[in-house]
Structures are given as C-alpha cells and as structure tokens.
Amino acid sequence: MDGSRKTFSGADRASVDDDRRKPNGNPREAQQVRGEKRSNGDEQDESEEYSKRSKRSHSDRESRGLQGDNSYVSSLFTANPEVKERDYTQKIDEGLKPSNGALLNDESATFKALGVNEALCKSLEDKMKYSKPTRIQRAVIPALLQEDRDLFVQAQTGSGKTLSFTLPIIQKLMDASDGTLNRKSGVFAIILSPTRELATQTYNFLASKLCSTCHWIVPGIVIGGEKKKSEKARIRKGVNILVATPGRLADHIENTGNLDLSRVRYLVLDEGDRLMELGFEEAISKLLTQLKKDFSRVLPANMNGSLPSKRINVLCSATLKDKVRKLGEISLTDAKLITSQSVDSLGSDEMKAPEQLIQEVMVVPPKLRFVALSATLKNLTSEEPVSGTSKTIVFFSCSDSVDFHFIALTRTGRRLTMEKGRQKLEKNRKKGEDSDTTNKITATTAPLINPDTVIYKLHGSLSQQTRAATLNHFSKSTSHKHAVLFCTDVASRGLDLPGIENVVEFDPPFTLEDHLHRVGRTARVGSSGLSVLFLLPGDEEGYIKKIEPLHGNDKENLKFLSYEDVLKKAFKEDAKPEHKNAEDSDIPTRTDRNKKKIPFREGNWDTHATTFQLNMERWLLEDARSREIATSAFVSHARAYTTHLASERDCFNIKKLHLGHLAKSFGLREAPKKLAGRNSQEHHKKPRENSKRKMLRMAKIAVASQSSEFNTI
Numbered sequence: 113m114d115g116s117r118k119t120f121s122g123a124d125r126a127s128v129d130d131d132r133r134k135p136n137g138n139p140r141e142a143q144q145v146r147g148e149k150r151s152n153g154d155e156q157d158e159s160e161e162y163s164k165r166s167k168r169s170h171s172d173r174e175s176r177g178l179q180g181d182n183s184y185v186s187s188l189f190t191a192n193p194e195v196k197e198r199d200y201t202q203k204i205d206e207g208l209k210p211s212n213g214a215l216l217n218d219e220s221a222t223f224k225a226l227g228v229n230e231a232l233c234k235s236l237e238d239k240m241k242y243s244k245p246t247r248i249q250r251a252v253i254p255a256l257l258q259e260d261r262d263l264f265v266q267a268q269t270g271s272g273k274t275l276s277f278t279l280p281i282i283q284k285l286m287d288a289s290d291g292t293l294n295r296k297s298g299v300f301a302i303i304l305s306p307t308r309e310l311a312t313q314t315y316n317f318l319a320s321k322l323c324s325t326c327h328w329i330v331p332g333i334v335i336g337g338e339k340k341k342s343e344k345a346r347i348r349k350g351v352n353i354l355v356a357t358p359g360r361l362a363d364h365i366e367n368t369g370n371l372d373l374s375r376v377r378y379l380v381l382d383e384g385d386r387l388m389e390l391g392f393e394e395a396i397s398k399l400l401t402q403l404k405k406d407f408s409r410v411l412p413a414n415m416n417g418s419l420p421s422k423r424i425n426v427l428c429s430a431t432l433k434d435k436v437r438k439l440g441e442i443s444l445t446d447a448k449l450i451t452s453q454s455v456d457s458l459g460s461d462e463m464k465a466p467e468q469l470i471q472e473v474m475v476v477p478p479k480l481r482f483v484a485l486s487a488t489l490k491n492l493t494s495e496e497p498v499s500g501t502s503k504t505i506v507f508f509s510c511s512d513s514v515d516f517h518f519i520a521l522t523r524t525g526r527r528l529t530m531e532k533g534r535q536k537l538e539k540n541r542k543k544g545e546d547s548d549t550t551n552k553i554t555a556t557t558a559p560l561i562n563p564d565t566v567i568y569k570l571h572g573s574l575s576q577q578t579r580a581a582t583l584n585h586f587s588k589s590t591s592h593k594h595a596v597l598f599c600t601d602v603a604s605r606g607l608d609l610p611g612i613e614n615v616v617e618f619d620p621p622f623t624l625e626d627h628l629h630r631v632g633r634t635a636r637v638g639s640s641g642l643s644v645l646f647l648l649p650g651d652e653e654g655y656i657k658k659i660e661p662l663h664g665n666d667k668e669n670l671k672f673l674s675y676e677d678v679l680k681k682a683f684k685e686d687a688k689p690e691h692k693n694a695e696d697s698d699i700p701t702r703t704d705r706n707k708k709k710i711p712f713r714e715g716n717w718d719t720h721a722t723t724f725q726l727n728m729e730r731w732l733l734e735d736a737r738s739r740e741i742a743t744s745a746f747v748s749h750a751r752a753y754t755t756h757l758a759s760e761r762d763c764f765n766i767k768k769l770h771l772g773h774l775a776k777s778f779g780l781r782e783a784p785k786k787l788a789g790r791n792s793q794e795h796h797k798k799p800r801e802n803s804k805r806k807m808l809r810m811a812k813i814a815v816a817s818q819s820s821e822f823n824t825i
C-alpha cells in the first residue's frame with residue numbers, strides 16, 4: 113500500500129440477503145435472520161407509534177415557508193435538528209499502517225518458508241502476483257500443512273483468508289497422489305459458504321487460479337439456482353473439492369445417490385458467523401453426522417498417505433461471538449485458535465476494521481438524507497480515478513430502498529446492456545420472444561450524479577442470474593470513470609470485488625459485525641479505503657461511541673464530516689458570494705414565518721440542493737409508478753428500522769424517528785398512511801366513516817391540493 117491517504121470529507125472531496133431468507137424490510141424475517149425474538153406487545157406499541165407519528169407529520173405543515181405568490185417552497189433547510197460536531201484528533205495525515213496486507217517488509221515471510229511447494233510458489237508469484245503471504249496466511253498455511261489439527265480462524269476482512277485454507281488443501285492433494293489423482297478419486301474437501309455469491313467466488317478462485325498448476329485436481333460447486341440435474345451430473349462425473357451452500361449440499365446428500373463422502377479429509381466452514389445467522393446450524397449438524405457415519409480410513413492405493421488420517425475441520429469467522437462458539441463446539445475438536453489480531457486467548461478481543469481504513473461519520477437530518485447521499489456521490493465522482501474505474505458501494509437497509517434510490521438517481525440515465533445480452537436481445541426480438549430475460553444486469557448511467565458514472569443495483573429480490581451478472585459486470589466495469597453499486601447486505605460478506613475505493617453506509621448496519629463486513633469491502637489486502645457512515649441527529653449519534661473501538665486504537669482512523677460542507681462542495685456550482693444584506697442584493701431570498709425576507713445561506717448551494725430535491729419530488733408527482741416505489745421504499749425502510757437489535761435500540765428507536773421528515777427524503781409529501789394503516793388494520797379495525805365526515809375530509813384535501821405543489825415537512 114502506498115502511504116498516501118485520501119479523504120472524501122466535505123471540504124476536500126465533498127456511504128446477503130441469502131437466497132433463502134432476506135430481511136427485505138420485513139421485521140420478523142430480518143429478526144429471524146439475526147435470530148432475535150420480540151414480543152407482540154412491542155410490535156403493537158411501535159405500530160401505534162407509527163400512527164401517531166404519521167398523524168403528527170400531517171400537522172407539521174406549519175413549518176412550511178409560504179411565499180408571497182401563495183406557493184410553497186420546500187423547506188429543506190429549516191426546522192432541522194441540530195448536529196453536534198465532533199473533533200477527532202487526526203493522525204490520518206501521518207499515514208496509517210495497513211494491517212491486512214502482504215508482509216512486504218518482512219524478509220523471512222515467504223511462501224517457500226511456510227512450506228509451500230515450488231510449483232505453487234511459482235504460480236503464486238508469476239500468475240497471481242502474490243509475492244509475500246499476509247499475516248493470516250503466515251499462520252494458517254503451516255498449521256494446515258504440518259499439524260493435523262482443527263483450526264478456528266478469526267481473520268480481518270480482506271486479509272487473504274481464502275488462500276490460507278485452499279492452498280494447503282491443494283498442496284496436500286498434490287503431494288498425496290504424485291500426480292495420479294483424478295476427478296474419480298473422490299471428494300477430499302468440502303468448503304461450505306453461506307451464500308451463493310461467496311461460494312461462486314471461492315470456486316472461481318480454485319478453478320481459474322490455484323488449480324491451474326494442477327489441472328488434475330477438480331473443484332466443483334453445488335449452490336442451487338441452476339437445475340439440480342446438471343449439479344447431479346457434475347457430481348457423477350467426479351469432483352475432488354466441493355464448494356457448496358449448506359442447504360443445497362444437504363439436498364444432494366439426501367437425494368443424489370452417487371455423492372460419496374467417505375474420503376472427505378477437510379471441512380471448511382467459511383464465514384461461520386453468517387452461516388449461523390442464516391440458520392444453517394441444523395443443516396451443518398446433519399452434514400457432520402453424515403460425514404462421521406460415512407468416514408473411511410481407507411484411501412485409494414495410489415495415495416501415499418500424506419492426507420490426514422482423520423477429518424480436519426476449519427472454522428473461519430470474523431467474530432468469536434456466542435453463535436460461532438456454538439458452531440465451534442459442534443464442528444471442532446481440540447482446535448487451535450488463529451487470529452489475525454494480537455489476541456492470545458479465545459474471545460478476549462473482537463475483530464477490528466483494517467487499520468488503514470479511514471472511517472468518516474456524517475450526521476444528517478432526516479429531510480436532507482436524499483440530497484446528502486446525492487452530494488456524497490457527486491463529490492466522490494468529481495475526481496478523476498487514480499487508474500481505471502473508481503468503484504463505490506452504497507449499503508441500504510432493504511431492497512425497496514435500493515430500488516427507489518436507484519431509479520431516483522438514474523431517472524435521466526441510459527440503461528446498460530451487456531454486449532452478449534444485446535445480441536441475444538436482437539435474436540429474440542426477431543423471433544418475437546420476450547426480450548427482458550436476456551438483459552440480466554441492472555445498471556444505468558447517472559448523469560444527475562456525474563455524466564461518467566454508472567449505477568448498478570443488487571439485492572436478494574433479484575434473480576440469481578441477475579445478481580451474478582450484475583456483480584460480474586460491476587467488478588469488471590471499465591466503460592465509465594465511476595461505477596457505484598447500490599445494494600443491501602447481500603454484498604456485505606466475503607465478496608472480493610476488486611478495487612472498491614469507497615463504501616457508503618447510507619442506512620446504518622444492523623449489527624457491529626455487519627458494519628465491519630460492509631466497510632471491509634474496501635481497504636483490502638493492504639490497500640487504502642474510505643468509508644462513510646450516515647447517522648441521524650439525536651440518539652443515532654450514540655452509535656459513534658459503539659464503532660469508535662473498531663477503528664484504530666485511539667480513534668485515529670475516525671473523521672467527522674459536516675453535512676453542510678458536503679452539500680456545499682457538491683452543489684456549489686454557480687454559487688454566488690455570500691451577501692449579508694439580502695434585501696439589497698439580487699440573490700434569491702425566501703420569506704420566513706414573519707414574512708421577513710432572508711437570504712439563502714452562503715452562496716446558493718442550498719438553492720441548488722433544494723432544486724435537486726424539488727425535481728425529484730416533481731418527478732414523483734408526475735410518475736405514479738415511481739411514487740408507489742418511493743412509498744414502498746419508505747414503508748420498508750421504517751419497518752427494517754424496527755429490526756435493529758434490542759441491544760442497539762438505544763440508538764435506533766423507531767419511536768424517535770420523525771417520520772414526516774424522513775418521508776421527505778423519499779420525495780413524499782408526508783409519511784404514507786399505509787404505514788399506520790397496515791398495523792391499525794391488524795389491531796383495531798377502523799369504524800366506517802359517516803358521510804358528513806367524509807365530505808369534510810374531501811373538502812380539506814381539495815383545499816390542501818390547491819395550495820401547494822410541494823409539501824415542506
């Protein structure tokens with residue numbers, strides 16, 4: 113890593129779901145995903161609160177600024193809660209030492225010194241360009257090569273964990289057979305991944321990189337999402353290393369007669385914490401029982417005994433928390449703990465973010481969230497990429513919110529079509545077939561952000577093919593200077609997308625582990641990285657205290673961003689110099705509640721920001737389908753908010769959210785009644801409205817609709 117640091121602070125540079133269950137805005141599902149239970153009482157309490165908040169937002173119209181011509185302006189910058197500035201003592205300029213990179217300055221750290229054979233060393237250096245091992249590789253590779261013992265590996269994100277367990281397995285198989293092993297020799301290793309994306313990535317790494325030196329060792333993959341028949345055929349043909357998701361593997365164990373597990377000598381449970389969160393404990397227990405039952409000491413005659421005489425289990429996890437410990441208890445025996453951090457006893461410390469990562473925190477009032485996100489992206493894409501395409505990932509709490517922000521920021525853009533897809537599309541059109549099935553990726557240019565930017569979207573509600581195609585296209589994207597991925601936590605775990613420079617957590621993570629995994633998509637293997645976390649003023653600011661210990665030893669990696677600075681930088685174009693006396697100047701003014709003319713603040717960046725917001729609101733008013741998407745996004749966002757862990761409710765409490773202000777950031781005039789309605793329907797059926805009341809209500813609506821195009825909540 114080069115010691116140079118960059119920052120996207122306002123002043124200088126202006127944020128899985130798995131295939132089975134996803135917290136797609138559904139609190140129950142999301143809680144199940146994290147294994148958290150909540151009493152009904154709680155839910156009812158909160159739904160009543162929704163209703164109250166919703167009603168309040170209607171009456172909040174008082175805070176609108178009324179212009180002389182009787183039209184409302186959006187009061188984006190009034191009635192916002194105050195934000196407390198934080199001052200961190202910065203050491204950033206002194207350069208932060210990478211903690212997860214290759215040990216470039218350590219002469220003794222070589223793959224050869226770890227016992228890696230010559231052919232593999234050559235392949236690592238020449239083909240993969242890995243000159244030195246990382247810290248975790250230095251610990252895990254010799255342990256697996258020399259000690260036949262179970263391992264519990266706790267590694268920082270982006271520290272090269274995959275190579276640390278795959279390389280020794282490959283070498284052991286190379287040594288064991290003297291080159292005579294073939295795909296029919298049996299399954300010797302199983303690597304379990306929590307998600308299809310991660311399994312595919314591990315499989316690709318084996319197939320296209322590691323096994324290129326020893327093409328007779330055959331990796332295979334079973335993850336679902338394609339016909340079971342073709343997976344069965346693959347198993348029948350024979351594989352030596354099987355990469356799988358637990359559910360699909362369990363299915364094959366039960367239903368695919370020719371899956372022989374008697375020779376399995378290595379079982380790797382990758383991302384153990386996520387495997388448990390996704391509820392795979394039962395599937396893993398069954399697999400362990402089956403492996404034990406089928407185990408055979410006897411190996412083919414041509415194998416010279418370098419493989420262990422028992423099964424070696426490796427559990428990799430970012431954390432050592434309760435659930436992972438439980439997985440450790442059921443899967444490991446007398447395991448050695450290896451951690452990339454300097455802890456010597458199990459559980460005495462938790463994982464931290466890479467030490468070279470700069471973590472910025474921006475506290476943004478709810479009304480300003482949409483413009484603040486746009487500003488952040490404008491600023492990030494305002495600079496020339498250092499090389500190739502600069503890449504940014506933005507995390508949202510639910511699929512609906514991804515969908516809304518995607519269409520809102522790409523509404524004036526052009527949809528990308530893969531070249532192959534385009535040809536197929538043409539063919540199908542000629543045949544008169546539906547074209548959309550061939551155009552898998554969801555990526556559109558975003559001139560509203562920057563003319564040379566393309567935004568992709570990814571979440572668990574998209575088909576597996578679309579997800580795979582989108583990830584693939586995003587990681588290889590070179591067509592534009594800037595590529596941005598809008599996603600849910602579907603992309604937070606384990607995915608190794610090359611060259612991610614920035615991560616934006618637009619919606620705060622659901623757990624601290626999620627935070628570490630999200631920010632860990634950047635600052636990988638020693639490279640620099642930036643991450644910005646959006647929080648709301650008030651209780652959410654308390655979350656800063658929770659993440660502080662994860663970033664550096666002395667908060668040296670943390671930086672506080674002023675949202676005003678970020679907006680100023682992004683919307684400063686055409687800004688005029690500050691005018692103290694607004695009445696005498698020709699700069700735009702607005703009228704306050706007492707009908708006094710007041711200037712827009714410094715320059716007119718806030719006019720531009722307001723116009724940006726108003727354009728979005730106007731688009732929603734004109735486009736009923738998009739308005740529906742915005743409404744669903746708001747509702748799902750609010751519901752997802754209720755699924756923050758009980759232990760973090762002090763920071764994320766739905767009761768403290770100003771729903772009206774939040775609705776504004778989704779371009780809505782007020783918090784959708786749907787939010788209150790759905791719950792109230794469940795708990796207390798509304799009495800039928802009598803005709804007099806109905807007339808009164810209709811009259812009120814008519815008056816309101818005459819008076820304003822935009823609400824100003």
Ligand SMILES: Nc1ncnc2c1ncn2[C@@H]1O[C@H](COP(=O)(O)OP(=O)(O)OP(=O)(O)O)[C@@H](O)[C@H]1O
Pocket residue numbers: 214241242243244245246249267268269270271272273274275605606607608632633636637
């Ligand atoms: N010794 C090395 N030198 C340089 N690059 C390496 C080395 N080892 C691995 N890499 C590369 O580092 C990247 C990250 O590796 P990997 O995906 O295994 O990290 P990880 O520890 O599993 O991260 P996460 O926990 O986020 O999944 C990959 O692109 C990999 O090819």
